[in-house]
Amino acid sequence: MPPQRATLLQVAQRAGVSRSTASFVLTGRHLDMRISEDARQRVLRAAQELDYRPNLMARSLRTKVTRTVALISDTLASDPYAGKALHGSLAAAVARGHLLFIGESRGDPIIEEKLISDFLDRQVDAFVYASMFTRQVRVPPLLRDRPVVLLNCLTRSASPTHHCLVPDEYGAGVTAARTLLDAGHRHGIHLVGKVSEHVHAARERLAGIGSTGARLAAPIECEWWPDSAYEAVSRALRGGLEPRALICLNDRIALGAYQALLAAGRPIPDEVSVISFDDSDLAAWLRPQLTSIALPHYDLGWQAVETLLGPPSEPAVHRLPMPVRLRASIGKPRFE
């Protein structure tokens, strides 16, 4: 059994004052209410001796503020990135004196509605609505007219109805192309990984690359996983492809590309340069270490909660920069 909580009345009785005097002292209104310093000291001592803990839930019934934030995500499991966004959200919430609930809808609108309903029953003040992969969403009806910020997702409407925090994928595409152009690459640059119209990140990155004037050779299509990338790059090399640089759409693809290049005896970066997106832990573990453009998941989480709990402002889409982490996988083109 949890220890019984001391009541305000018990504190007042021990201090020899009225209940309202004790309340004024413990809520910092002793100056307004002209309470003697002696009485104040007695109340504080009694509160300490009884381990008095103001009942925040009773107080929140009056003030309607619980200082809690709920983060609702489609998934929290499958990717270490989710953990980083969560961590950023948690740090920002705590910095603003709030506690963080988490919930996972698994993309099921019925689970989502139940979850939001449960949070509303506990009078959660504000919500972060998050998606694992950047995509367009419809804000659930139960959350309309409440404080909500979207993390890694966008609304469908032309002008944003909520603050949206997303990675600047277009800018990341520009950075990838410029990094190769700056190293002297002009020819034999291949994109590795399937680009689908439905995948926001891929579409935006490709547009960003295109904007630099960089010319891409035939793409090497594969799923965004190491084994698929290994098969696709190996097949291309066996078919006589002589790539000078690979732009891999994530670090897992880059791992598969590394394995294929190594197996075919094409050293990185002497014969083939590789650049990637994510900057996951893996990037620094590969040999040679992989140059990768970082997804700012911690910052997305932090900024989402900061925007939610900070001063109100007009809804806007915030595109967070994706910085390049230069490592050892890019060299000068060998045959130019």
Place this chain on the structure above:
Amino acid sequence: MPPQRATLLQVAQRAGVSRSTASFVLTGRHLDMRISEDARQRVLRAAQELDYRPNLMARSLRTKVTRTVALISDTLASDPYAGKALHGSLAAAVARGHLLFIGESRGDPIIEEKLISDFLDRQVDAFVYASMFTRQVRVPPLLRDRPVVLLNCLTRSASPTHHCLVPDEYGAGVTAARTLLDAGHRHGIHLVGKVSEHVHAARERLAGIGSTGARLAAPIECEWWPDSAYEAVSRALRGGLEPRALICLNDRIALGAYQALLAAGRPIPDEVSVISFDDSDLAAWLRPQLTSIALPHYDLGWQAVETLLGPPSEPAVHRLPMPVRLRASIGKPRFE
């Protein structure tokens, strides 16, 4: 502004019944209170039309139950595993109709005390006290006499004061050794990774390996990271070592060992077999795929919350099995 919440009185008025009749219907006491089916139907319809939401916080002031669990961890950030334990905890909490708060102490007792105090102010019912790495802990004074289960940590006392959920590291050591023995390995088995008395997992695994009678050759000492493992294994190979099998203390070490063996032209598993602990995503991405003994993080999280919210029982240490994931990195010894 959030929409104004419909009150019980409004529901009662709309249904044309008294406030207490409405309350009896909505709390399922209509049979005890002999309320007519007609009145019941009117109350339910009115509640639906007004989107009535019972104020769980007001109710919890009476019942002293908020149906919330807080997971307090030293860190939630640095490792994808934390995410899996969190995910298991969340799923179990939701399955039992609870919501989950999370908090991170960063190992600082002052932050931890503030955090627990904040959770207590919100009348959290029960606590999971978690550690990123398996270790002995002291349960914080504020949590004494409250429902607490330890996740991935143990108490210092001889007989457990709380339920503790930890991976069966000793059993994992037995499994690692047996897997190699079953493949025919007797000689040239090296442990890769530094074993310290302070690292519970390493100590237990080594004891488990020892219990099988497997004889280990000289250990290859390194930090538990790919680059350190790469350097150490490369140095050993240059020094003339002819290992037949490596037991790597985690998958990151195995990645470094793979890189060193590949660079030295020692094919896996034809010349050298490799087994590891963790079964992280990486294990299935390596070529050949890595046989690894899984850390049951999701199960630890799930079981911790199940134990916390399930029927009360005597405190005990629960060691969760670490199953081996057999893949392609173990072969028969070549030279025997």
